[in-house]
Structures are given as structure tokens and as C-alpha cells.
Amino acid sequence: MFEALADRLEGAWKKLRGQDKISEANIQEALREVRRALLEADVNLQVVKDFVAEVQEKALGAEVISGVRPDQQFIKIVHDQLVEVMGETNVPLAEAESAPTIVLMAGLQGTGKTTATAKLALHLRKQNRSTLLVATDVYRPAAIDQLITLGKQINVPVFELGTDANPVEIARQGVAKAREDGINTVIIDTAGRLQIDEDMMDELAQIKDTVQPHEVLLVVDAMTGQEAASLTRTFHDRIGITGAILTKLDGDTRGGAALSVRQISGQPIKFVGVGEKVEALQPFYPDRMASRILGMGDVLTLVEKAQEEVGIAEAEKLQEKILNAQFDFDDFLKQTRLLKAMGSLGGIMKMIPGLNKISSEQLEQGEVQLKRAEAMINSMTREERKNPDLLSSSPSRRRRIAKGAGYGLDDVSKLVSDFQKMRSLMQQMGQGQMPGMGLPGMGGGGLFGGGAPAMGGPRNASPPGWRGYPGGPPSKKKKKDKKKKGFGTL
Structure with a gap:
């Protein structure tokens, strides 16, 4: 992921190599490369305009730091702006004061919603949080069977009442069952459509009103680019979401969704799917994602x-x-x-x-x-x-x-x-x-x-950026600490 964006941004740093300092004259070409890189990555146009304007303002106002080259300083500024655009900090999943915590999963058909539901359950199980999956998608053929199969694979129970039951009633009874069994978290897999329609929104709203979830997570296909941000905003305006899960981030995606969702919708990306395996779900950290985009690893x-x-x-x-x-x-x-x-x-x-x-x-x-x-x-x-x-x-x-x-x-x-x-x-x-x-x-x-x-x-x-900003090689103490944690065995 992000290879094309990373290559383009590397071209921007080259424009400043050999310069003594960042100036209005020499930064324009670098900013033009940054703008092209973001547009090619399918980042929302307004986000691109705001991003470039912020980088320009911060670059021209930055103090020259002894021993740091202009291109390194520019990388630091772009890195920090990327982090800011994507949300600055990781926003963890909510946990209710009294169990169960209720998570409602929403999204269009084909985004990997059912798989993301199972991935999230496994992620919580690794944190010693017991989970119950609730299958309310009675419309898509084999959706309930898919969730049951995934539940068996990760050893997490699935509550279902078949395809003839009302989705709202399935959700209500699923939450009641979790409360009765002392389950920590309920994750409700809902039905999707090929496009947003009134029936889907009405059903989601009814389920939400009935179970009163602590989290409403929208599952978004990262390959939809900047459209993912608009989709997130539409769902938020209609039913009120608390965050997003970006799926298929390991595919041939240009990265626009990751850079647009928070800025356009106002809602944080909480998790990212980075593969088809049920283990392939990671909490979303803006600073780590910015480092990956800039080719600094993670x-x-x-x-x-x-x-x-x-x-x-x-x-x-x-x-x-x-x-x-x-x-x-x-x-x-x-x-x-x-x-x-x-x-x-x-x-x-x-x-x-x-x-x-x-x-x-x-x-x-x-x-x-x-x-x-x-x-x-x-x-x-x-x-x-x-x-x-x-x-x-x-x-x-x-x-x-x-x-x-x-x-x-x-x-x-x-x-x-x-x-x-x-x-x-x-x-x-x-x-x-x-x-x-x-x-x-x-x-x-x-x-x-x-x-x-x-x-x-x-x-x-x-x-x-490895020799200059951000960071630099880890200190000897940090290296020693990492070895103690098993890092040296890779």
C-alpha cells in the first residue's frame, strides 16, 4: 500500500536537496510534487488544498535547526501534517462501565463487513474480552452461515435466529443473551446494500434505537479512495457513527481513504484491515501510518x-x-x-x-x-x-x-x-x-x-528522515529494551 504515494513524495524531498534553507522560491516545486502525490492517491480535493497550505505555512515559518538539512526538515513538517490530518492519536474501542459493550457494524455490501466483524471479535479475544457475534443480515445469501463459520474459526459464539426473523428482534435478543451470559462485548453484523438506500438506513436506525450501542463502526473499502470519506460523512449524518474500519488496505489502494476519512467526516479511523486472514486487523495509529507513507517503516x-x-x-x-x-x-x-x-x-x-x-x-x-x-x-x-x-x-x-x-x-x-x-x-x-x-x-x-x-x-x-526528523536511529537503551521484548529474534 501507498507505494505510488511514497515514490511521489520522495520526488518532493529531492527538490530541496542541496539547498541551504527552505525559502519561498525553492519550496514551490516541492509543494507542487506533494500536491500531485496526494491527488494521484485519490485524496479529497479540499483536503489536498488545506494540507498543502498548512505545509507551506509551517515550512516557511520553521526555524532552521543546526545540523538538519532542508529536505529533512520538510519531511518532518509533512510527517506531522499527515498525522494531524489522520487524527493525531489512536482512538481505542469504547468499553462500557457495565457489560456488555455493544458494537454495531454498518457498511455497504462488498466492503468486507462480516469478515471485519469476526476480525474485531478475535482482536478483543486477544485482550481477554469475551465476545458474542450477532447475525442480523437476513438478506444476503449465506451471510449468516459465513459469520457462523468465522465464529467457529476464532472460537467465538454466534447468535442467530435464521433468515425469517426480524433483524431488529435478532439484535435485541442477541444483546439480552449476552447480558444473561455475562459476555463482555456484543458485535452486531448488519445488512448492507450495493448503495445507500432508505430501507437500509431505516433498519440501521431501528436497530440502533433498540440496542443503544456504545460504538457504531462503519466498515469502508479503502479502494474506494476519497469516496470513502463522503460515504462516512453520509452514514454519520443519517445514523451517527463513532468511527470507521478501513478494509483492504493491503490491496492496490492509493491511500486516499486513509487521508480523507477523518478530515471530511470528522470521525476517527479506529482499525484497518491489512489482509484476508482473520488475524489481519490492526488498531489505526496516525503517526505509524504517516511513517509508512513516508517510507520510514513501522x-x-x-x-x-x-x-x-x-x-x-x-x-x-x-x-x-x-x-x-x-x-x-x-x-x-x-x-x-x-x-x-x-x-x-x-x-x-x-x-x-x-x-x-x-x-x-x-x-x-x-x-x-x-x-x-x-x-x-x-x-x-x-x-x-x-x-x-x-x-x-x-x-x-x-x-x-x-x-x-x-x-x-x-x-x-x-x-x-x-x-x-x-x-x-x-x-x-x-x-x-x-x-x-x-x-x-x-x-x-x-x-x-x-x-x-x-x-x-x-x-x-x-x-x-531516518537520519534527521522524525526520530533518528534508536538509542542504545531503546535497542536493549526492544531486545528484551523479543524484537531481537526477528
């Missing part, structure tokens, strides 16, 4: 995703093995499975500063290489996986593994060689050293496929 979300999948004790144990060069093939398999549980390789790479420029072809190569490595490791004996050094000195073992996995001897030899290099590099990095080289295989089709930039590479290889 390390905080990456750390949170990792913490969901790996315990602190396990992370510390693995860290100890890395420091002592005892990281083995079993550990490598655990890490690759962790990556799969966290999402696609491409989605993870986009969160790491400096790796957002990896092409889809290179990422596809990386996925293939991971599968090849897993197949070869699965052909090893338990002893060989625990002690990779056995394979370095034994061609016969490597030959047997190659035959079992269906690959050539050279493939297994390369895997072993790349693994030893990676283990050595991880040990050095764990001890505070930063060798000026890339991860083994990243540059030549090894464990992960080709093409990723080197760690500790040349100064100009850093993503825009």
Missing part, C-alpha cells in the same frame, strides 16, 4: 505483532542461543513459522525502515527461498538440525538431504553455508557489532532471495 507495529506470537521467556532463550552461536536449524524453522503467523513477507518488510523499496518480484523470490529452505531442513535428522556443523564436513549427509528434499547437492551446500554466515552475523549483531554487510542470501538468492539493501550500508541508503 517498527512498533512489527514489535507488537511479534510479541503476540512469541513469549518473552522464549525470546530470551533464543537471544541467549544467538549470542552463544548456538542458533540451529530448529530455531530457524521456528522463526520462519513466526514470520508466516505474522503475515506475508512483503507486509513485514514494509514495516522495516530501509526495506520498503524491495520489489514484489524480490519478495516473491524470498517466499520461494523460505519454502525451499524449510523443505531441506525437514529432510534433516533431529541431530543435524540441532548441530548444523555436522553438515559442513559431511558431503554424504548433504547428498542424502538433497535427495530427500528433491533438490540438488549444491542447493543444500548453499543453505548450510548461508546459515553459518547468518549465525555468525547474528552473533556479532547481538554483541553490539554492526558489520557493513547484508543478511546472508539477501544479495544473491540464498535463504531469503535477492535484492535487499545491506545492514549498516552507506549513509545515503537510509530511508528519508
Whole structure:
């Protein structure tokens, strides 16, 4: 997501490189690039006008900071304005003082509303909040069956009365059932239409009046661009919503919806859907989204995703093995499975500063290489996986593994060689050293496929803003803290 917007904005920074300071003369070309970037991303026209005017005013009024280049200062200003436009802070889901908290889901047909309902239930379950799903969409074929299937998948109960019951009565009885069973949160999946109509709005209004929800969340397809903002405002004017969930943000979206919804509708984006899997729902943080748009990655979300999948004790144990060069093939398999549980390789790479420029072809190569490595490791004996050094000195073992996995001897030899290099590099990095080289295989089709930039590479290889604003490299203390939380195991 946002690749085209990020590329366009990078063109704006280049207009200011080599300048001594930001001035009225040299900023116009950069602002013109920002305007084009936002319009191409399908951001609402009025939002674009206001955004560019604010950036210009702040840029011309900004004090020159010693040691910060004009392009870095301009990035900082654009970053802060992006955060402001998208809502400045995360707005969490409400929780009623006395259970149950009632969440009403609304939206047009085809936006992924039913799936988003299940995703939200799973998100709450991870926070130890018990949930009941209520199926009131009696019009769309198999809508109730879809919700029941999703509920079984995430181990969350679904309340339904079939397709002949009145949706308002289903909602009322669902809330009563949750109250009776001591359920923390009720999420009501409502019917959608291909377009806004009076019948849909009247039914939503009746359900809302009957159950008195604490949250009314509008599910919006991010691929509708600036139209998503107008849709949010229309629903808000008619039934009164408290926030939005943007779905399909991982698709071929230009990002206009994320930048327009809050500004036009006045309602916050509370969650974003970033994949088809039921786990692919994230709370919306404007500052993190701004960093992704500017190609700076999103390390905080990456750390949170990792913490969901790996315990602190396990992370510390693995860290100890890395420091002592005892990281083995079993550990490598655990890490690759962790990556799969966290999402696609491409989605993870986009969160790491400096790796957002990896092409889809290179990422596809990386996925293939991971599968090849897993197949070869699965052909090893338990002893060989625990002690990779056995394979370095034994061609016969490597030959047997190659035959079992269906690959050539050279493939297994390369895997072993790349693994030893990676283990050595991880040990050095764990001890505070930063060798000026890339991860083994990243540059030549090894464990992960080709093409990723080197760690500790040349100064100009850093993503825009990493050396200046916003932020800069994390301090040694922060790095240490992240390692304790399992960040060092990725």
C-alpha cells in the first residue's frame, strides 16, 4: 500500500536537496510534487488544498535547526501534517462501565463487513474480552452461515435466529443473551446494500434505537479512495457513527481513504484491515501510518505483532542461543513459522525502515527461498538440525538431504553455508557489532532471495528522515529494551 504515494513524495524531498534553507522560491516545486502525490492517491480535493497550505505555512515559518538539512526538515513538517490530518492519536474501542459493550457494524455490501466483524471479535479475544457475534443480515445469501463459520474459526459464539426473523428482534435478543451470559462485548453484523438506500438506513436506525450501542463502526473499502470519506460523512449524518474500519488496505489502494476519512467526516479511523486472514486487523495509529507513507517503516507495529506470537521467556532463550552461536536449524524453522503467523513477507518488510523499496518480484523470490529452505531442513535428522556443523564436513549427509528434499547437492551446500554466515552475523549483531554487510542470501538468492539493501550500508541508503526528523536511529537503551521484548529474534 501507498507505494505510488511514497515514490511521489520522495520526488518532493529531492527538490530541496542541496539547498541551504527552505525559502519561498525553492519550496514551490516541492509543494507542487506533494500536491500531485496526494491527488494521484485519490485524496479529497479540499483536503489536498488545506494540507498543502498548512505545509507551506509551517515550512516557511520553521526555524532552521543546526545540523538538519532542508529536505529533512520538510519531511518532518509533512510527517506531522499527515498525522494531524489522520487524527493525531489512536482512538481505542469504547468499553462500557457495565457489560456488555455493544458494537454495531454498518457498511455497504462488498466492503468486507462480516469478515471485519469476526476480525474485531478475535482482536478483543486477544485482550481477554469475551465476545458474542450477532447475525442480523437476513438478506444476503449465506451471510449468516459465513459469520457462523468465522465464529467457529476464532472460537467465538454466534447468535442467530435464521433468515425469517426480524433483524431488529435478532439484535435485541442477541444483546439480552449476552447480558444473561455475562459476555463482555456484543458485535452486531448488519445488512448492507450495493448503495445507500432508505430501507437500509431505516433498519440501521431501528436497530440502533433498540440496542443503544456504545460504538457504531462503519466498515469502508479503502479502494474506494476519497469516496470513502463522503460515504462516512453520509452514514454519520443519517445514523451517527463513532468511527470507521478501513478494509483492504493491503490491496492496490492509493491511500486516499486513509487521508480523507477523518478530515471530511470528522470521525476517527479506529482499525484497518491489512489482509484476508482473520488475524489481519490492526488498531489505526496516525503517526505509524504517516511513517509508512513516508517510507520510514513501522517498527512498533512489527514489535507488537511479534510479541503476540512469541513469549518473552522464549525470546530470551533464543537471544541467549544467538549470542552463544548456538542458533540451529530448529530455531530457524521456528522463526520462519513466526514470520508466516505474522503475515506475508512483503507486509513485514514494509514495516522495516530501509526495506520498503524491495520489489514484489524480490519478495516473491524470498517466499520461494523460505519454502525451499524449510523443505531441506525437514529432510534433516533431529541431530543435524540441532548441530548444523555436522553438515559442513559431511558431503554424504548433504547428498542424502538433497535427495530427500528433491533438490540438488549444491542447493543444500548453499543453505548450510548461508546459515553459518547468518549465525555468525547474528552473533556479532547481538554483541553490539554492526558489520557493513547484508543478511546472508539477501544479495544473491540464498535463504531469503535477492535484492535487499545491506545492514549498516552507506549513509545515503537510509530511508528519508531516518537520519534527521522524525526520530533518528534508536538509542542504545531503546535497542536493549526492544531486545528484551523479543524484537531481537526477528
